[in-house]
Amino acid sequence: MATEPAQKRKRLCETTTKKICPMIAKNRENTQFATLFDELVTIEVSPEKKLFQIHKGLICHHSEYFRGAFKGGFKESESKLVTLKEEVDHLAFQAFYQWLYTGKIRDDEDEISWEASRDCQFLFNTYIFGDAHGIPDFQNTIVDRMYTSFMDKSAIPVTYIKNLYEHTTKGDNLRRFLVDIFQSMSQCEAVEFFSPSDQDHYPQEFLFELSKALLEDDPGRERPWTMKDWGKLDTCRYHNHKDINAAVTAAPGAEG
Numbered sequence: 001m002a003t004e005p006a007q008k009r010k011r012l013c014e015t016t017t018k019k020i021c022p023m024i025a026k027n028r029e030n031t032q033f034a035t036l037f038d039e040l041v042t043i044e045v046s047p048e049k050k051l052f053q054i055h056k057g058l059i060c061h062h063s064e065y066f067r068g069a070f071k072g073g074f075k076e077s078e079s080k081l082v083t084l085k086e087e088v089d090h091l092a093f094q095a096f097y098q099w100l101y102t103g104k105i106r107d108d109e110d111e112i113s114w115e116a117s118r119d120c121q122f123l124f125n126t127y128i129f130g131d132a133h134g135i136p137d138f139q140n141t142i143v144d145r146m147y148t149s150f151m152d153k154s155a156i157p158v159t160y161i162k163n164l165y166e167h168t169t170k171g172d173n174l175r176r177f178l179v180d181i182f183q184s185m186s187q188c189e190a191v192e193f194f195s196p197s198d199q200d201h202y203p204q205e206f207l208f209e210l211s212k213a214l215l216e217d218d219p220g221r222e223r224p225w226t227m228k229d230w231g232k233l234d235t236c237r238y239h240n241h242k243d244i245n246a247a248v249t250a251a252p253g254a255e256g
């Protein structure tokens, strides 16, 4: 439920018009749409055991995990049913389902009205779901949403950094994005995120990566970007530019 009224919020800075990621566009262009909308399969999402019916071609096209499950010769290929692990957040799956069919992760009204903390939690859980299930274009869409959400709501998701580090691996794009956000802040902006009560929110790996980035940040070297340029940031810097059509063609059972 929305906890803040829909209102115009202060932006950190003005954005330039966002270009469409060229890799997402290429992945869409090169897709044979007739192959996407074939038979229906079912995904069961706990804890409510909610069932989602989805076109097999569509979900297998985008997700390496579901491609393996439905086309890899496992029992799921026969039963046409995948039951997700208990810990999968149902809102994250709902977002994936909506994104598959509309290209959007939720409704416009929710985009505007969700308060910053709820928004951050949703986006982090959704990104982690995408990472665990091999869905690069979905993750890229979430990175773009995070970027605009941080700008709109002027909030940095400190409390969720630990969760991200627990569920992703070294070199992850969102990890890099967060390190660069902190690196791009001025001392006085950054200090408010390092009060004693925040101490437990920062995993050691994050602090190490940030320290390294700051130590390397000498005046002669260009920062990835600074806060005043945030509106011009090209989020492709934090995308996984995977050629999905090539991955689908190379997968076992690709002909089926």
Ligand SMILES: [Zn+2]
Residues within 6 Å of the ligand: 021, 022, 023, 024, 140, 235, 236, 237, 239, 241
């Ligand atoms: Zn991109």
